[in-house]
Amino acid sequence: MSQSLLLVVAVALVDQDMRVLIAQRPPGKTLAGLWEFPGGKVEPGESPEAALIRELTEELGITVAEPCLAPLTFASHAYEHFHLLMPLYICRRWQGFVSPREGQTLKWVAPRALRDYPMPPADEPLISALLDLLA
Numbered sequence: 173m174s175q176s177l178l179l180v181v182a183v184a185l186v187d188q189d190m191r192v193l194i195a196q197r198p199p200g201k202t203l204a205g206l207w208e209f210p211g212g213k214v215e216p217g218e219s220p221e222a223a224l225i226r227e228l229t230e231e232l233g234i235t236v237a238e239p240c241l242a243p244l245t246f247a248s249h250a251y252e253h254f255h256l257l258m259p260l261y262i263c264r265r266w267q268g269f270v271s272p273r274e275g276q277t278l279k280w281v282a283p284r285a286l287r288d289y290p291m292p293p294a295d296e297p298l299i300s301a302l303l304d305l306l307a
């Protein structure tokens with residue numbers, strides 16, 4: 173069966189202690205309670221980088237310059253109603269202080285501890301790439 177492709181962009185924000193930021197999906201949303209990388213859907217006409225920069229301002233109140241977004245890996249996962257294609261960027265520099273702008277719970281986590289936080293099934297292979305890079 174063919175499924176529509178959903179393009180979502182996400183980022184591993186890495187702080188000076190090499191910890192990665194994850195956010196807990198709020199109640200009422202799909203995959204509620206699971207931890208995810210900040211990001212969201214790419215809107216029509218938007219580049220992936222512009223979408224991510226927009227989402228980071230909306231969700232976390234930070235400003236990211238496009239050259240500070242480096243492609244790391246991607247997820248390709250068949251959910252029940254769509255196929256998710258999600259590039260994961262890595263970013264170590266931003267302006268402003270990370271704060272939860274949309275009521276979500278945020279956590280800075282050491283890469284080795286990421287597997288202690290339940291994430292959407294699409295994210296599982298991404299953790300290995302992060303561990304290879306950071307751990």
Ligand SMILES: Nc1nc2c([nH]c(=O)n2[C@H]2C[C@H](O)[C@@H](COP(=O)(O)OP(=O)(O)OP(=O)(O)O)O2)c(=O)[nH]1
Nearest residue numbers: 180182201202203208209210211212213292294295
């Ligand atoms: N931001 C983000 N989304 C993820 C990750 N893993 C994963 O499967 N997703 C999925 C969940 C959503 O279906 C979609 C992101 O949609 P979104 O966050 O922009 O929008 P939303 O919560 O309103 O989505 P929805 O309730 O309409 O499904 O990508 C991840 O690590 N980060």
